Amino acid sequence: MRYADGWFLLLLALGLPLSPVAVPGAAASGAVATAPGPWAPAATGTLSRWGAEVRLGHVWTHYPRPQMRRKEWQNLNGLWQYAIEPKAHGQPAHWQGHILVPFVAQAKLSGVGRSVSPRQRLWYRVTFRSPVLKGGEQLLLHFGGAMYRTHVYLNGQSLKPHDGSFADFSYNITGDVVADTRQTLVVSCWNPANKGPEPCGKQQVGKPGFTMHLVSTGIWQTVWLETVPQVYIKALRITPSVRTQQVSVTPLVRRPHSHIAVRVAVLRAGQVIAEASGTPDRPVLLTLLQPQLWSPNHPFLYTLKVELVEKAGVVMDTVTSYFAMRSIRVQKGADGHPRIFLNGKPCFLLGPLEEGYWPDGAYTPPSNAAMKFDIQAMRSLGFNMCRKHEIVAPQRWYYLCDRLGLMVWQDMPAAFDDKTAASQAEFKRELTLMLRQLHNHPCVVMWTLFNEGWGQHDTNTLARWIKRRDPSRLIDPASGWTDHGYGDVKDAHIYSGPGMWPAMADRASVLGESGRFACPIGGHIWRASWAVFQHNVPARGTAASNKLRAAWFVLYKKWALALMPLIRRGLAAAVYTRFADQISDHCTGLITCDRGVFKAREASIAGVNREVLRYAQGFASPGAGELSQRNR
Known part of the structure; x- marks a missing residue:
């Protein structure tokens, strides 16, 4: 090679005329964003024009899970306290400053801009108000992603550790919430990157060399709360088939029982074009007549509505999603x-x-x-x-x-x-x-x-x-x-x-x-x-x-x-x-x-x-x- x-x-040595090609609105290198409070971008590195627009109170505010939406959610992104401590130490007694979540400690936009070695652990602390739960509602705490080994503590209670840098993970914190007070969330993250056993991609401990990147330690995607009913849809598995003109939808349900059914509807331009019912955790098949196919030149998406319904007809949970009809394969050309x-x-x-x-x-x-x-x-x-x-x-x-x-x-x-x-x-x-x-x-x-x-x-x-x-x-x-x-x-x-x-x-x-x-x-x-x-x-x-x-x-x-x-x-x-x-x-x-x-x-x-x-x-x-x- x-x-x-x-x-x-x-x-x-070559010299054809061509003018500089700037992206409209691009900030010059070294531009500094200003923000109220104890946060500003760290001094190291280059700031993009979007980085220059980051402000407290408006950090990654978009709904983080477009494939399964609910109306009720609470964003926990923002300024948290942080400390970088030796890996063997427990929770810090003193915090070293503020970090802007969901940017890792090494990132300019975190406001920290410090390396975290495999011999160290990054700690976070934040408090938040829990939404009021009614009628058996559950409260879920979601992390879009954190690198790599994450320990979570809520109000002093240790939750299950999570290993993995690129997958989202969640906790049902209903039983750990204390009524009528602010909740205290403490998180620690440790990332050995290429010096450890985990899939880390191009992260390299030390100075990045040929083709590699800095190590990223800590929370790097949105942290958020979601209120759900006692029995709720945990996930959807959606598999379309162009050959059969069908889509298979499997709603995975927490604590399903015999009195609950699922109802699935496919919508196009707001109109229902297919409906079917089934049981939780089982595929529900819907047939589409003359389906529109997804491609780069025509990225058509169907809307999906999934409901959890009691036999009496009461809707317990509703999520919306989307899917596309497309096939991909290798076969002989002409x-x-x-x-x-x-x-x-x-x-x-x-x-x-x-x-x-x-x-x-x-x-x-x-x-x-x-x-x-x-x-x-x-x-x-x-x-x-x-x-x-x-x-x-x-x-x-x-x-x-x-x-x-x-x-x-x-x-x-x-x-x-x-x-x-x-x-x-x-x-x-x-x-x-x-x-x-x-x-x-x-x-x-x-x-x-x-x-x-x-x-x-x-x-x-x-x-x-x-x-x-x-x-x-x-x-x-x-x-x-x-x-x-x-x-x-x-x-x-x-x-x-x-x-x-x-x-x-x-x-x-x-x-x-x-x-x-x-x-x-x-x-x-x-x-x-x-x-x-x-x-x-x-x-x-x-x-x-x-x-x-x-x-x-x-x-x-x-x-x-x-x-x-x-x-x-x-x-x-x-x-x-x-x-x-x-x-x-x-x-x-x-x-x-x-x-x-x-x-x-x-x-x-x-x-x-x-x-x-x-x-x-x-x-x-x-x-x-x-x-x-x-x-x-």
Whole structure:
């Protein structure tokens, strides 16, 4: 494999005219947000324009679980007390300051901006008022995500610890709430990252090096309260079938009994188009006549209403959700090459590697608007997919992809300790949580199990287990390097490329990483002292900067157009590395790490990408039939 950062040495030699391309409204590097009270962004790192808009009392206020909504909820995000203590110590006697939840201690927007080593633990404390509970109502405490081992104490009572950085978790705290007083919530988090047994993705203890990120310790998604009835819907499992024109909805219910039924309705434009009833914890099948299919160009979503009903007709609980009808599979195209088919039609997948990392929020975007910007930008650049790399995003990210029509290849975050039975069991446990948490999102079209051999073990056994559990999606067992002969796709990483594995009889050939052309933009590097390009980076708007962008676009266009002969030879998908510059030493993104400057005009990049996709449409004839059952 050849790495493309060396292309930087060639860039200044090229000189086509191209103006600087700023994102409208982007804040200059180093801008500082002001806020009342004891909080301000930490001094370290770069602030995005969305980070500059963060204010106390308005921190991640959107409903955190779009796939299962209720009306009553209470947001606990905001200023909490914090302390960083040795791991072996108990709850701190004194607090060291305030931290803005849900940003981790290392993040600029937390107001702390301090590292937390594997020998330390991050502690939190906050008080809140409990809603008044009536008629047997229950109170749930939800954490969208916390890294990695989390201990929770409410009013001095220890709740069950949670292990896992990327899955949400909840507690029924009804019996722990004290009436007529403020409740005291204490939380501790410990994260050994790549020095421990857990799936941690690209987190690296110490100074991030080649391709890696800072360790994130603590709460990184919304913390919230929810009031529910005594018997309530815990979760929904939604599985559509384009082939049968049906959707299966399984409402999982807490404490179901024989006097309770579930009622499910599908709505389109506010009108009920299908209804059915059933029993808790069992699939309810609904048939849709001439269903509208979801695709990037038509991301149509049906509304779902699920009620828990007593035999007397009294509605006990109601949740709303949504789903889409779409199918994804690999089968032979008219030219005989295995290709990816979306809704029964060949579809070339083209998109960037997307790591969801922000210079001011780490794995937590500064706001819902910031997160939405990323997805809209990928669509406006002409991409129809992205590879979500080594991170499981907040659920609202997938909701926005569902709404905006961006297909997602979802990585399982890597665990670098793969040698012990305990670490392998932890990997599978957290893999199971990811599959469960993202199952209902139509945007997720493929699971990527391992990346470049990181923590790779039992590859085919795990891949077959995933395929049995979720036959509605493709499986990429090993993105790059160590392929074991099974899966819907065979995935190559070729830098700078592009390239491909030779076409096969029963698997699609895809390019999971490629490109990576460096274009550092002065004033938009996370920490100049950490960047490979810290010296002689031209200032934005100068003639040298304009030449640099022009040269970058020449290389990107050459890379993208070189996909065309590969498509003719059977290439089914391609990923450019990457969407946004990394904070460590990679300035190879389509946009800077603060999302302040595109490396070329959006219309120019989109024009090239759409030309590639139009070329691929030439292979959009009906398929030539099924593949071997070996990889099904």
